[in-house]
Amino acid sequence: MRTIDGIEVINATSDFQFEIKPDHILKGIPLDKERCAGAIACAEAIPNCVRAKFYKSRIFVLQQINNTNELIWIRYSTTKKMLVLEAINDVSVKSMEQAQKYAGVFVLKAPTNHDKATGRQQGTDKNPEAPKTKRVLSPIPMRDNAPTRDT
Numbered sequence: 001m002r003t004i005d006g007i008e009v010i011n012a013t014s015d016f017q018f019e020i021k022p023d024h025i026l027k028g029i030p031l032d033k034e035r036c037a038g039a040i041a042c043a044e045a046i047p048n049c050v051r052a053k054f055y056k057s058r059i060f061v062l063q064q065i066n067n068t069n070e071l072i073w074i075r076y077s078t079t080k081k082m083l084v085l086e087a088i089n090d091v092s093v094k095s096m097e098q099a100q101k102y103a104g105v106f107v108l109k110a111p112t113n114h115d116k117a118t119g120r121q122q123g124t125d126k127n128p129e130a131p132k133t134k135r136v137l138s139p140i141p142m143r144d145n146a147p148t149r150d151t
Helices: 022-027 037-045 080-089 096-102
Strands: 007-011 016-020 049-054 058-064 071-077 104-108
Touching: 016 037, 022 037, 022 096, 037 049, 037 058, 037 080, 037 104, 080 104
Parallel strands: 007 071
Antiparallel strands: 016 104, 049 058, 058 071
C-alpha cells in the first residue's frame, strides 16, 4: 500500500472532468506541483478536495471522505493535453491573452490496469527456471615460465 505523508493512496475508479480558467493559469506558480494552474483548478472543482499534486505522469488529489476528518489520496493519470499545458505554464504564460489560449476543459483519467503498480519485475525474464550463472572466463593458454639462469 502506497502512502503520501502517512495517508493511504488509492486509484481513482472513474474519470473527472474539470475546467482550468485563465485566472488559474495566471495565479499558478511555475514548477510547483501543488500550486500550479491544474492544482488550483482541481482544488476548486473537486468536491471535498483539500489539495492536489501534479506530476508528469500522475495527479494525486487529497480528499476528505464524506465530511469526516478522514483523508485519502486519490491517484489519477495525466493526459497528454494536461502534460502539454503544464509544460507551457512552467515556461512562459505571463499575460491574460496567453492564458486564455491555454485555458479549457481537461480530464483526470482513472488509471488503467496497465498504469497500476503490480509489484512485479519490469522487463522480461526469458528463462525463469534456469539458475542464474556468472560468466566464466575461459583460461588463456600461456607458455611455461621462462627458464632462469640457474636451470
